[in-house]
């Protein structure tokens with residue numbers, strides 16, 4: 001089943017293994033795919049991945065990430081470069097899905113050159129500058145930005161778009177009562193909180209023929225935030241609105257290493273790539289890093305480390321009839337087969353294993369039993385300053 005050809009949202013995939021959205025830090029100065037990014041995607045396609053979901057692409061100028069070289073799609077000038085990317089990937093008969101995102105509160109006003117925006121002004125511990133609460137008109141403008149981005153994606157030859165509705169970004173903040181404290185028609189009840197995503201889906205459907213997927217954080221570890229019971233209800237509403245597939249993830253950037261889990265915090269990477277530590281003078285680093293390494297084993301990390309969204313994917317799959325994709329700590333062929341055979345998800349997706357081995361699916365098909373990625377999370381820190389790469393448990 002895992003390696004058999006099948007279809008999803010009307011297009012063919014060679015197997016049921018997808019590359020989950022991964023920010024590569026390889027956009028060019030205009031936010032369009034660079035030659036290096038296209039080369040990376042060709043490697044993934046040559047490695048026989050079933051489908052590639054791109055790294056997140058910002059739909060609005062005020063929705064850009066603080067990480068360098070994020071993809072953007074708020075401007076027609078980038079369509080040609082995205083077309084070059086889809087053409088290169090399609091040469092290998094691999095479909096490619098563009099992930100559309102607005103970073104909301106999870107960016108800094110300094111990085112975007114204007115005040116950041118959010119459904120509500122809730123403090124973000126990593127990016128503490130104040131977010132402007134969106135007005136009605138500004139919310140409709142962002143809906144328009146998502147729809148316009150999807151129109152560009154269709155022109156560029158993408159097979160589908162995926163809305164980034166998780167990990168603490170703008171749409172997640174609307175869905176979650178933690179990020180959404182509004183008292184108007186966009187907040188309060190579950191129906192109100194889902195409204196922005198419903199309108200985006202319907203808007204894209206009205207203007208394009210593209211399937212619309214969503215990635216959500218089914219649970220987010222935030223007081224009063226997303227939990228699986230409300231996520232199930234949200235997914236039912238999204239299916240009704242026309243959503244074509246749901247990828248089930250968890251967590252936010254703020255809750256540390258929950259979305260992508262690791263036994264230990266990668267301290268030397270934290271000190272090299274994360275502010276304010278990255279700007280500490282050398283003498284301070286020489287004292288602080290050994291001290292941090294000493295306490296590191298005492299810092300409780302989220303668990304389990306493997307297959308950690310599969311239970312939630314199953315609960316969602318049992319409540320909707322559209323395909324469900326499970327992501328998070330999936331790295332063994334035996335687990336993937338079990339997830340599919342037991343009907344817990346229709347597809348599995350991976351991120352870090354493909355950073356480590358872009359030709360992973362080919363290797364798994366040829367008998368390698370599991371991904372080599374050791375889930376150390378060094379790649380999750382390097383992106384704060386440089387293009388994504390595998391550091392395999394150490395800073396190079």
Ligand SMILES: Cc1cc2nc3c(=O)[nH]c(=O)nc-3n(C[C@H](O)[C@H](O)[C@H](O)COP(=O)(O)O)c2cc1C
Nearest residue numbers: 020021022023055056260328329350351352379380
């Ligand atoms: C370097 C890196 C970049 C990521 N970029 C994105 C992204 O652009 N969009 C997204 O939805 N998730 C992103 N993620 C999260 C992954 O897609 C995935 O949900 C998470 O890593 C768990 O899957 P894994 O255990 O297979 O790595 C990123 C993760 C890493 C490590």
Ligand code: SF4
Nearest residue numbers: 373376377379390391
């Ligand atoms: S740095 Fe490499 S080994 Fe470590 S989690 Fe990332 S991809 Fe896996």
